[in-house]
Amino acid sequence: MSKPVSGDFTKTAGWLDWYTGPSKPKFQLPAGAVDAHCHVFGPGAEFPYAPERKYTPCDASKHELYALRDHLGFARNVVVQATCHGADNRAMVDACLSSGGKARGVATVKRSVTDEELQQLHAAGVRGVRFNFVKRLVDFTPKDELMEIAARIGKLGWHVVIYFEAVDLPELWDFFTALPTTVVVDHMGRPDVSKPIDGPEFELFLKFMREHPNVWSKVSCPERLSVTGPKALNGEQAAYQDVVPFARKVVEEFPDRVLWGTDWPHPNLKDHMPDDGLLVDFIPQIAPTAELQQKLLVTNPMKLYWPEEV
Numbered sequence: 001m002s003k004p005v006s007g008d009f010t011k012t013a014g015w016l017d018w019y020t021g022p023s024k025p026k027f028q029l030p031a032g033a034v035d036a037h038c039h040v041f042g043p044g045a046e047f048p049y050a051p052e053r054k055y056t057p058c059d060a061s062k063h064e065l066y067a068l069r070d071h072l073g074f075a076r077n078v079v080v081q082a083t084c085h086g087a088d089n090r091a092m093v094d095a096c097l098s099s100g101g102k103a104r105g106v107a108t109v110k111r112s113v114t115d116e117e118l119q120q121l122h123a124a125g126v127r128g129v130r131f132n133f134v135k136r137l138v139d140f141t142p143k144d145e146l147m148e149i150a151a152r153i154g155k156l157g158w159h160v161v162i163y164f165e166a167v168d169l170p171e172l173w174d175f176f177t178a179l180p181t182t183v184v185v186d187h188m189g190r191p192d193v194s195k196p197i198d199g200p201e202f203e204l205f206l207k208f209m210r211e212h213p214n215v216w217s218k219v220s221c222p223e224r225l226s227v228t229g230p231k232a233l234n235g236e237q238a239a240y241q242d243v244v245p246f247a248r249k250v251v252e253e254f255p256d257r258v259l260w261g262t263d264w265p266h267p268n269l270k271d272h273m274p275d276d277g278l279l280v281d282f283i284p285q286i287a288p289t290a291e292l293q294q295k296l297l298v299t300n301p302m303k304l305y306w307p308e309e310v
């Protein structure tokens, strides 16, 4: 793959670019596997970053995303609107439209979005909206505005993707449990994996899933959550050991409501950029049987994003 650039924009200081030359995974993905969480950034010269963004990334185009998809052995992508593009969904929509049906999307919209615009997003392949509660990424949006959006997109058969930190779940509980749609949690609700797996924080997350059958989880981003490593670099086949029990617990207890994604191009990682081939090799650590892998990588994402083909 070519070297990442940033068009006319200046990248945030300390920005880590995505890893060029990822390895070929040793783990053979099942046929039809979906990378259900990844992003495109710009390119900034074509799709400028939003004025209200909290970071400026390197470019990460649809071409590079689709080259990675083919290299790793995925069949499809779900392209999630990145916060650096705000509610301007053009780069994500363009990626979906030029994928030949192999990509669907998750958008960010404001209350002012018209029904016609929602219809256009649907026609492009969008099947969800993302509500972000991570304060370093977005400014606060009033909950009544989000609830109004949820009611409108629910009528299109879409779902809501939520991104939050584990410590904020108690405060967000009432809002999340009132959402009328399927709800998909990004990155397992970002547990602090240095805390005990049977401690109150992760137990609350499990309770959230146990008591609400409409709640799904992405068991993604070990590279973001891990404290101890080892990193997915230099051929490491047993990466991110501290994340394994958390992700495996969610996969084994809720096998029909889990999704997996690379999170390429890994926005805002500070410590290292993982080799995406080795990230794929992480999957059998958290989904140890062929049946769990099939659900995680094919059956579940197809049900949510390509229901007409199931």
Ligand SMILES: O=C(O)c1cc(C(=O)O)oc(=O)c1
Binding pocket: 081, 082, 083, 084, 137, 186, 263, 267, 268
């Ligand atoms: O933790 C993050 O920084 C992050 C950011 C974004 C985004 O900016 O959209 O998406 C993610 O999935 C994760």
